[in-house]
Amino acid sequence: MLSSNKFIQQSLELHLFFARIMKEHSFFLEIGFTPKNSNYIDEADAFRMGFDNLLYDVITMSEGIVSSDVLQSGEVVTPFTLEAEKASAYFTGVKIATDLTKGEAELMSSSFSRHNHEELEKKVFAINKRAMELTRGLIRFKTGLLSEVLSCKIFTVNYPLLIDHILREAKFYFMLVQRLQNCEEIDIEREAYEQETFWNRIMAEHSKFIRGLLDPTEDELINTANNFGHQFDILTRKAKEAMNQSIPISKVTDESLEATKSIRSFKAQGTQGLVECKIKSIIIPLLGDHTLREASHYLRLLKIFRKAED
Incomplete structure (x- = not known):
């Protein structure tokens, strides 16, 4: 209870x-x-x-x-959220409630x-x-x-x-x-199986969306996104295998944590590039920040799971 x-x-x-x-x-x-x-x-x-x-x-x-862990994780707001919202509102004409972002940041x-x-x-x-x-x-x-x-x-x-x-x-x-x-x-063991299976798939799909929305001339970014897509596809399969007890969940957690750190860094650089108009794409800036926050949320969960498994 x-x-x-x-x-x-x-x-x-x-x-x-x-x-x-x-x-x-x-x-x-x-x-x-x-x-x-x-x-x-x-x-x-x-x-x-x-x-x-x-x-x-x-x-x-x-x-x-x-908790401070949640507020400092980057899953609530990031250093780019407000500017990404302003840019996205400018591009679309939709009035985004930026006061909510300021409230969360404070x-x-x-x-x-x-x-x-x-x-x-x-x-x-x-x-x-x-x-x-x-x-x-x-x-x-x-x-x-x-x-x-x-x-x-x-x-x-x-x-x-x-x-x-x-x-x-x-x-x-x-x-x-x-x-x-x-x-x-909360059953931490059940959470680890469910969340890692769920979020590894989400991270794989983010990579594929980014790959498909980049301008065809952005070869390096496209290749990086493609590689992340393959990596998280493999991690999704491993998380499912862990659910079937074919491999230990701790191994999947460690691998997922390192991969998520890397993709979060990639998304942070990408979001900054979108906000600063340094990346050619059809990605609305808020989508970049959105995927960055999801990576930060998942990273916080993975750290909880790893601590529970030690």
Whole structure:
């Protein structure tokens, strides 16, 4: 049974990361439609603003509660997030709520013993419920969109794999919130198997998206992205083998950690290059920062898993 303290802290930490991810998914979908599909644009925009509102409420609750490990990991905001948002808003005309980024960047961690736990727990439970309702709706939207794209009923500049990719992330977020609502105690061993299988695949796909969105003249970056794609494909297979107990999970964790450090560095350089207009591509700058934060989130988890395995 999850304690009240852990329930509050883990819920808010999860939303600081994933609510931002979901709002950005909605933004990427929104800017990928043609004018013909204005109804899809409006629906994606509504989800984006819904997650904006959720994230705002999470930020107001998180001061002095979330851990310094999360705030300093680079998964909440990065040194590039604000500029990536400004550039992406300029390119698309979509008004991105940069005040949320400033609010997250200013969050401080500390003990929260002074808070009324019972009242705060009720508020967090309500936030979790809202997150699940919003995410359930976004899952339905993404599922329907993927079906329409695969049956050639609609065109979008987003790859079908990208839509499937962000659909899986939404389902994963929903599952994690559901576990918290049920006050399930975290099983580190189970988490390691599930998270490494999930995130290694995500890292592989990020590499392939980057490869495919770079200008054809960016040979070196394309080759690097391609190599990361192959490396994380192999790590995904190894994580699945570990689930079947064919190989020890500790070996996969060590390899995944080193690979994730490398890809995070690659993504950081790439995001900076996009923001500074030094890379030729059709990558919206916020997508670069988005993938960088996901790598940082995964790296923090891997460090937890490795410590638990020692």
